Amino acid sequence: ETGVTQTPRHLVMGMTNKKSLKCEQHLGHNAMYWYKQSAKKPLELMFVYNFKEQTENNSVPSRFSPECPNSSHLFLHLHTLQPEDSALYLCASSQDASSGANVLTFGAGSRLTVL
Amino acid sequence: GQNIDQPTEMTATEGAIVQINCTYQTSGFNGLFWYQQHAGEAPTFLSYNVLDGLEEKGRFSSFLSRSKGYSYLLLKELQMKDSASYLCAVRDRDYKLSFGAGTTVTVRA
Numbered sequence: 229e230t231g232v233t234q235t236p237r238h239l240v241m242g243m244t245n246k247k248s249l250k251c252e253q254h255l256g257h258n259a260m261y262w263y264k265q266s267a268k269k270p271l272e273l274m275f276v277y278n279f280k281e282q283t284e285n286n287s288v289p290s291r292f293s294p295e296c297p298n299s300s301h302l303f304l305h306l307h308t309l310q311p312e313d314s315a316l317y318l319c320a321s322s323q324d325a326s327s328g329a330n331v332l333t334f335g336a337g338s339r340l341t342v343l
Numbered sequence: 344g345q346n347i348d349q350p351t352e353m354t355a356t357e358g359a360i361v362q363i364n365c366t367y368q369t370s371g372f373n374g375l376f377w378y379q380q381h382a383g384e385a386p387t388f389l390s391y392n393v394l395d396g397l398e399e400k401g402r403f404s405s406f407l408s409r410s411k412g413y414s415y416l417l418l419k420e421l422q423m424k425d426s427a428s429y430l431c432a433v434r435d436r437d438y439k440l441s442f443g444a445g446t447t448v449t450v451r452a
Binding site for chain 2: 232263268269270271273284318325326327328329331332333334335336337
């Protein structure tokens, strides 16, 4: 596979469930990102990992917990979510998070519905 | 923080030209990007501007004026497949990339 792959593509969970979103990139990039996309709103940056180190946590509630075991994999662990957390969660990767010209490559997203 | 504004929706006819404007206010500037996102798909990179002027890439062109905090994406010879959301994004001095809410372009036959 090439590019950025996200699983699952769709997820429905209750507020008391625990689930995880997975992202994998085969581009040899060193930076990985989680963004939240809600209808009619700008993409919201959640977390950034550069060379496996978390460099950005954009005031995200603790019910979202990222994990980056290596430069190719990124997880978003979810627990006790709220209905307003329902959104499309996009993973992206780039060569380096601290370069002006570096282009993000996005996955197709995981559509999350919290009941 | 950053403030990025772009129109919500635009409609145009197949074969026509559409210009999507983007204005921004940012703390420092390290480049402006345009992405295309079809419904249910990943955003894909279209263009990057860091210096003032016009960048042309086939039917798509992007313009930047840093002094005015302004960019536009020009889509020429519109095709039905160009119906999508177009996202303007700005990178600040800390290399943080922030996005506008996107402009949904509908191309009619």
